[in-house]
Amino acid sequence: MFKLSLDPQTVKQWKRFRSIKRGYYSAVILVFLLCLSFFAELFINSRALIVSYEGKWFFPTYGKVIPGTTFGLDYDSKTNYKELKKLFKEQKEGNWVLMPLVPYDPFETHDAPVDDVLYTYGAEPPSWETQHYLGTDTLGRDILARIAYGFRIAMSFSLVLLVCSYVAGIAVGCAMGYWGGAFDLLFQRLIEIWNTIPFLYVIMIVSVVVSANFWTLVFVMVIFGWTAMTWNMRTSTYKEKSREYVNAARALGASNVRVIGVHILPNTISVIVTFIPFSIAGGIAALTALDYLGFGLQPPTPSWGELLRSGMQRLDHWWIVTSVAVAIIIVLLMVTFIGEAIREAFDPKKFTYYE
């Protein structure tokens, strides 16, 4: 959209999008959250933000693991900053630790020594005291941390999925609309066949065969999901192809690639942009469903679907299911609001109702 920002049409559409408050603010919030989630380590992490020890400052958030001996502790392994904070407070030697807002990472179980035996807590309700603001899940991991990191994974998953399947779908769709004829017919039939395959079910079958990680899951979902865009691209390319400016470009000797890339594609951009939010929502929903059923990303990856499942198994721990469900609902609602706003902004028929 910004690439063409000099185009008055685009400016108009952008203005209209901004005038639709619900969609515009959803977009602002969602982008903000997404940026925030890429720096989630600064807010939700078991590593300290700043440690001041004997006049020296340490920033352990990013970078290598700092062994406990650095801070005068008696172990070589990863420093437990929560313990360190307590220790420094007790010592009162001017050393201090600044922890992130939520001092837990998504994999860390809630351990505490009970009578000298390390005891892992199960699900605990939300509490300000322990700084588990949304409670812990059945393995004692912080839910807020898991939701935040799960959001990052779900969003990046659906963005990657979006790019991959759109590239494939747009390429094939454009080619079908542009060349038409036998090529078009062949691909029409192929796509119809491809569409009869029950999407989620086949992905489940495949992920039984290959143990799924992020990239294999994207790959499989692109393979079975790229057809979604082809129909729309085919029709709009078909429409644009018969316009005079295409003839003019060809008369000037432009190659096929140039006609498609420089002349036709920019004119079909509205179709593409309109579908993006809905594809993102679909991607998140599909990944969560797969994770819920246990065919998605491998545990212990933080994911919403896995949280949903563990919450469903223990409905008496209501805070698990409630917080994840609310998170999913809010994010998907925002994405849908954005989608509606974009659709309205790109809709040339502004006043088509009966008066």
Place this chain on the structure above:
Amino acid sequence: MFVLTRLVPGGPLERALNEAAMAASDGTIGTSFEHTGPGGSTLSEDQMEQMAEYYQFDKNPFYGYVLWLGNICRFNLGYSTKYHKPVWDIIRSRLPISLFYGVATLILTYGVCIPLGIVKAIKHRTVFDNISSAVVFTGYAIPSYVVAIALLTLFASDAGLGLGWFPLSGFVSSDFGSLSPVGKVLDVLYHAVLPLIAYVAGSFAFMTMLMKNSLMDNLAADYVRTAIAKGLNFRTAIFNHALRNSLIPIATSFGNNLSLIITGSFLIETIFNIDGFGLLGFESLVDRDYPVVMGIIVISSLLFLLGNILSDICVAIVDPRVKFGADGSNQ
């Protein structure tokens, strides 16, 4: 033309699909054997060979595929490795439950969406329209399984925030057999309330907005204006003129519901533990019961094809311009 192009690929369509499925199943069984192999398998070499012969792994894939296809044509989907019963029998025993939910969803969706869409189109930009739009969008944004989970935690669970009004899972109560006929009907309905809401929530929003938008497009069209200018009252103009035309897009999507009944349902069936087609598919996948998995794929793609044909028939009924074998004016 349109109908023809849909019907003709029926043959190669199934074949390609089966091919894909067969490849998948070949791969899966291969790995499942690997799983049992090193893990201290209880099967001896002999038994493995026997099994391989039974499932025709000893022959080449293409031959096996042709054989399998031949069996499909005779409604022989093979034997389930878990239940030791013909796959077709298992699927048939689960089908009524899924069908019950499917048909009930269909009736509810169309029964609610079409009138609601009409009212929304007529009362465009009023308070009623805005409020119902908000509800509809919420339903649209949230996938049906999240709706199902939310409903379950709120209304079925009796722990935490739950109200415990409805049963947690299942199609009927455990004492179903001892109930009176009226009690049986009530019991099924009692169990069906939450799953049905979840089912309807998914397709509901789409249908309502489709109905509203297409009716509004038609209301703005010249022929409705002409009808009103001619002296018809608004009501007649809508119901006699605009409504029929605006049903065309609804009819186009009608057939898709047929496959939605089966494939869209397995998440909800898993959540509510309803012993239907979808849950069978999920369980057989977990248990690596491949003949059942294959059978389900075959049947759901057949249903999809059937749905496409059904859509075309519906369009032909509603839209007088479409004739079978005539030119494809609806392309």
